[in-house]
Amino acid sequence: MNLDVQHLPKIELHNHLDGGVRVATLIELADDVGHELPARSPDELAAWLYQGDSGSLVTYLAAFEHTLAVMQKPEAVERIAYEAGLDLAEDGIIYAEMRYAPVLTTRDGMSREDSIEASLNGFARAQQETGTIINLLVDAMRDLPDSLADARSAARFVGEGVVGFDLAGPEKGFPPSAHAEACRYAREHGLHITVHAGEADGPDSISGAITACAAERIGHGVAIVDDISAGGEMGPTARLVHDRRIPLEVCPTSNLHTLRIPPQQHPLGRLYRYGFNITLNTDNRLMSQVTLTDEFRLAIEHQGLVLSDLHQITRAAAEAAFTDASTRRKLLATIDAGYVT
Numbered sequence: 001m002n003l004d005v006q007h008l009p010k011i012e013l014h015n016h017l018d019g020g021v022r023v024a025t026l027i028e029l030a031d032d033v034g035h036e037l038p039a040r041s042p043d044e045l046a047a048w049l050y051q052g053d054s055g056s057l058v059t060y061l062a063a064f065e066h067t068l069a070v071m072q073k074p075e076a077v078e079r080i081a082y083e084a085g086l087d088l089a090e091d092g093i094i095y096a097e098m099r100y101a102p103v104l105t106t107r108d109g110m111s112r113e114d115s116i117e118a119s120l121n122g123f124a125r126a127q128q129e130t131g132t133i134i135n136l137l138v139d140a141m142r143d144l145p146d147s148l149a150d151a152r153s154a155a156r157f158v159g160e161g162v163v164g165f166d167l168a169g170p171e172k173g174f175p176p177s178a179h180a181e182a183c184r185y186a187r188e189h190g191l192h193i194t195v196h197a198g199e200a201d202g203p204d205s206i207s208g209a210i211t212a213c214a215a216e217r218i219g220h221g222v223a224i225v226d227d228i229s230a231g232g233e234m235g236p237t238a239r240l241v242h243d244r245r246i247p248l249e250v251c252p253t254s255n256l257h258t259l260r261i262p263p264q265q266h267p268l269g270r271l272y273r274y275g276f277n278i279t280l281n282t283d284n285r286l287m288s289q290v291t292l293t294d295e296f297r298l299a300i301e302h303q304g305l306v307l308s309d310l311h312q313i314t315r316a317a318a319e320a321a322f323t324d325a326s327t328r329r330k331l332l333a334t335i336d337a338g339y340v341t
Helices: 023-033 043-051 057-062 062-068 074-090 113-131 145-155 176-187 203-213 220-228 237-244 252-259 268-271 292-304 307-320 325-338
Strands: 010-016 093-100 135-142 162-168 193-197 217-220 249-252 278-280
Touching: 010 217, 010 278, 010 292, 010 307, 023 203, 043 193, 057 062, 057 220, 057 252, 057 268, 093 113, 093 162, 093 325, 113 135, 113 145, 145 176, 145 193, 145 237, 145 252, 176 193, 176 217, 193 252, 203 217, 203 220, 203 237, 203 249, 217 220, 220 237, 220 249, 220 268, 237 249, 249 252, 249 268, 252 292, 268 292, 278 292, 278 307, 292 307, 292 325
Parallel strands: 010 093, 093 135, 135 162, 162 193, 193 217, 217 249, 249 278
Antiparallel strands: none
16 A cells, blocks of 8 residues: 555654664763763664564563663753654654653662653653654553652652653563552552553453553553454453453554564454554664654554554544543544545
8 A cells, every 4th residue: 555654643652762762862972971882883773772683572671771871861861852752743743652760760860850850851842842742651660669669759740741650671570460559659649550561471461450550551462362262252351451442552563573473463453453442652763663654554564454544543542642631632633634535
């Protein structure tokens, strides 16, 4: 299908700030702090950071050591957030929810709160220049113990650009139930909840995110397909997600890299046709060298989706966004106008 998707209005709900640093910026900031990168030229560094052959989530996440190394000062976090906002706008994104774990930027003494404030300042500058709305989801790391402190830091910025709380990091061996208190605190203090689940672990991880953390959306969630028989009969977790219309933040290219499967084997199309509430996202633009435009093209070329499907998926993302009703109405109007053929 010859369809120009570059300029279609898009919504991005699952995008890691530390997974989308510009390569040139990474090199410059690494020089500033004396961090040794695995390569010096932009092309060689981009090739090293590319995780297309990672084959596992743990291997994929190892590349973040280099981006996080340069995110230990407020001015660096603000710059990276600002540039991310510009890059998203260039890709036709009209609303985005970026996420990262502020606790991972505290090695040199920066507080979680200072890190969050810096990222919000960067997003605000980008929004002022481009019109793209950017909100923040604060990640707690599943393999670190003090997620309640992350929730408390996030809650201090409710109404100032922080709209949600997330659990990220290694999935296997770190169940959502271990962070139920943090999720409860976040929810009680006005934050929405989304949880990485069903990316590197099975359907039980998804059901745990819903029952233990009251997740309103599921980050990735593609393992839900393992709870569906070849004939389409749904097991209890798949039925729960399907019937409640719980949005799945699907990141196809990232999944291809961590699971080592060809694009036609990704469950995106199957889940969409079964009626799951699908949204399309990039996850990590640097490590997967992908844009949301690329994800749209993948859905068309390898999953059989057409313009009307992309329209429906983008509307679903706007409906699932952690934003106010007025903003949602404006987003939906912009989407509908942009998909008129």
